[in-house]
Amino acid sequence: MPDPIDFYFDFASPYGYFASLRIDELAAAHGRTVTWRPILLGAVFKVTGMKPNLEQPLRGEYLTLDAGRIARLLNAPFTFPDSAPVNGVAASRAFYWLADEHPEQAKLLARALYHAHFAEGRDIGPADTVAEIAARSLGSLGIDRAAVSAALQDQSVKDRLRAATDEAVERGVFGSPFVIVDDEPFWGWDRLEMVDRWLATGGW
Template sequence: MTKTVEFYFDLGSPATYLAYTQLPKICAATGSELRYIPMLLGGVFKATGNASPAMIPAKGRYMFQDLDRYAKRYAVPLRFNPHFPINTLLLMRAVTGMQLHQPQRFAAFVDCLFNALWVDGRSLNEPETVAAVLSEHGFDPQEVLALCNDESVKAALKDNTETAVKRGVFGAPSMFVGNQLFFGQDRLDFVEEALRQA
């Protein structure tokens, strides 16, 4: 049976972006499958009483310094988005819709949005900026908006988020190997270890 990492993610988390840059390599090295599960981080926070560490000034300053250290270690670009925090409700509906209805374009879609947020520092709180980013990468903004308004897509994202909370998720990124939960991009070594032992 193929080993699997279930990757619960929300685009609005810079730590999740860093995990996203590393998990494919870990899965390739361990012969594992990476399963992307979009969730709404705001919904997880509301259900669990958690909040972004960036909401605590001293912790937030430390967190972004630490993420910068990891970006250098991973040799990937990272720019703190000046428009943070990002309301990701429509973005995560769009991601869920692409996964359900255009799975062949899902990876490119997620990649363009992660890069817009955490490399280019674009303001994806603004619909016109989202439309511009999508157009630049060959996606039809109106088609994507239609996916965001699809009731089955809304329900799927809600179900993913509720399932995440039931499984013990309280933030992003969260990864499961079997029933083991690993939280944070600074726990990827444990993810790899679990995959090698699975």
């Protein structure tokens, strides 16, 4: 069994959302699985000196147009959230709280959070909102809002997210989505076709 491919993303990233809709299916077509790794681009930008796309003059306006255009092309449910760029700390912590023991449910939660934000336009920044969405998505695990809220304040969960972001920077991750296939890095939703080809051919 070959290693999983790594899918780094920020919950604030619409391009990460679009990639999340396809990455598992894409990998599965080549017999690969995907390890999801939410990160905080805000911490990455401190290394690279960059700013969120939305806050860059000209690029912010383009991003809004481009994301809507991609959503229509993919026929993906999409609303540009008023809360963009959202703070993904609580959402990412909730993911890592689950990731080791319940990796599939962690992905399920990530999909639910992305959907709430980019399909329904909800602000997924507040811990209470994340707890509500998690309790609803993970009812089968017997998880309630209080358990999620407690986990979001757990120091080991906080540390886990910080370590994940640090590790991403060490691997050269500087944007979202960012896919690494056997040490080969691919930045951007628009590189998924190339990831597909790389997986099919083993590289060129």
